[in-house]
Amino acid sequence: MTLKIKDLISIKDLDRDELRLILDTAESFKEVGARDIKKVPTLRGKTVVNLFFEPSTRTRTSFELAAKRLSADLVNISADSSMVKGETLLDTARNLEAMQADLIVVRHPCAGAPALLAQKMTSAVINAGDGAHEHPTQALLDLFTIRARKKTLEGLTVVIVGDILHSRVARSAIHALKMVGSSVRVVGPPTMIPREIMNWGVEVFYQYDEALKGADVIMTLRLQLERQGRSLFPTIREYSNLYGLTARRLSMAKDDVLVMHPGPINRGIEIAPDVADGLSSAILSQTTNGVAVRMAVLYLLSGVAKHEPVDPQRTPH
């Protein structure tokens, strides 16, 4: 089995089986990262371009490691590079196409920019986060992490807390969790929760403590500190009091609750340091799993998967 899609722009592009395929494929790639020699020849001869129009360390590095562990050739291009400066997005795309890139990983501040590239390019485009739209590989690695710990994805209660309105992580996570049969609660100040979100079949809470009752998973979102002063919340202090995850709050959830965060963490704001580093925290596992999931996505979209079954052990001719 392989993916029917050319690009990965939105979780909604996937069906349930495809989503499982990615997670299962990631399982087999995870082992590669645990080896002494962390490399397989699967994507040898393929060119991957990391095209980042927004600063990012974690996601970019994660994709970079994923590509390198698959033996692909990788180029990093950032928004301030002379190649991109002053050029339209489509001209950049045309140039990358002319350089025969096979896979383009794109991060962009504008929602829809990866979709525009995908529409105009024959290369596979992977959305590494576009504006407040989606961040599909983040949702996939979140699901991967939850499944590894909870052994299932169905019937879980997942609480997503923070700035839902501006969060691409939340959007992708909600679509993915609904697809696999988890129930989703969102919690945050009403200024940060879109009024129409009920239409997605999620429960809305404004009181953190209430939302946490019976929670299996808590996904904390990073507070964009620069949003202070735009009347979304009065002060970081008040935000932290109302929506920071503390040990006391953690006790409201199930005993085996899993705490997640897409990073980078604002310690002491959306999550207390002892919680971030505590036994419930899966934050570093998320980072580890991110590489495996991105290896799976690169592999499944590279076209290689069509010709040979996934077997990272095998050395191709």
Added chain:
Amino acid sequence: MNLLIRNGRLIDPAHHRDEVTDLLIENGKISRIGKSLKPDGPKSETQIIDGTNQWVLPGFVDLHVHLREPGFEYKETIKTGTEAAAAGGFTSICCMPNTNPVNDNQSVTWMIREKARQEGRVHVYPIGAITKGSKGEELSEIGELVEAGCVAITDDGKPVMNSAVMRRAMEYALAFDLPVIDHCEDEHLMEDGVMNEGFVSMELGLKGIPAAAEEVMVARNLILAEMTGCRLHLAHISTAGSVRLIREAKGRGVRVTAETCPHYFSLTEEAVRGYNTDAKMNPPLRTLQDRDAVRQGLKDGTLDVIATDHAPHAEEEKNREFDRAPFGIVGLETALPLTLMLVAEGVLSVEEAVAKLTILPARVMRLNKGHLGIGADADLCLVDPEATWTVDPRRFRSKSKNTPFTGWKMKGLVAMTIVDGRGVYSTEEIQAI
């Protein structure tokens, strides 16, 4: 050369006329209307047009056109914009002042009128800026703008955010009985929104513009118009709440007229899906409920006028990230068939639809246009109501092709447009392309 249009269905809402008859044009004026007319004088001096199975309508009047000249000639010029107008059946258009330089002084107004006289296919009526540079701070020399030929004032593209400035503009305009037009949008509520705020904006992750951004300013303007007694005209109304506010104000006798545009009664925010920048305009496409309320507003007369808000942009400006593409679509060449869809769906009668494109907008600007009275300027268009065609922007006369209606099957075709008794457009020309 005189023109005799024979056997057309003449629809003239201003005179409640709707009958199959002949119409004679002499010396650029409508001279006679009646059955089996014979031209005076030698036959060779009169061109005869067979209007059988065609509608003969007053030329359309568009209160809201961006001609882009001076300053943005790569998007549109007075020449190409008026050609597009002629192709759409429009014979008089009012052009918005958000050019570069802004039309906030009489030299710009003169330049536009002179250029229109030389190169324009249809009549052009400039609208001046309310404030200098449309910055919303100090009043323009409104008296001089009027003297130079401006028919109204607006800072279109932007609202006048400062309510005190708006109040003074309305009071000052009273001296000239000049309509004041506002682009109703609270800039703070809009923030940096790019589409309607709602379910679709949430799904697409795009920043929303709430309906309230328009409605708050509609309410403010209605209150100020009532206070000052100014003639207020509200541009491109898009929300159910605005329609309700205007209806209520009209009921109280506030001197207000209002327009909407074909896209607001034809499309909803769903058209934005796929990050379609040709569905990005300001105000944004709204919900189905808003669309239906706009239709209801047209039907009950709350919305007097259909205007296009023709806003040309170059392909490279639109073909980019949604957030970074400019607002606006071209509209002159699709307005008629979209309006006729309302007739086909039973929202408007033919007479009401024609009135909203002709006599009603003409009255807003006190133009002696938009009707087929004896002695009136011979500005009219012939429409084949049964002709079907498919929208192909490459065939637009406008320099810009930014339309969300590409591929739409249209019914109703402008066959010929006549300005001052001279043909300025006919479909034969189209076939020659």
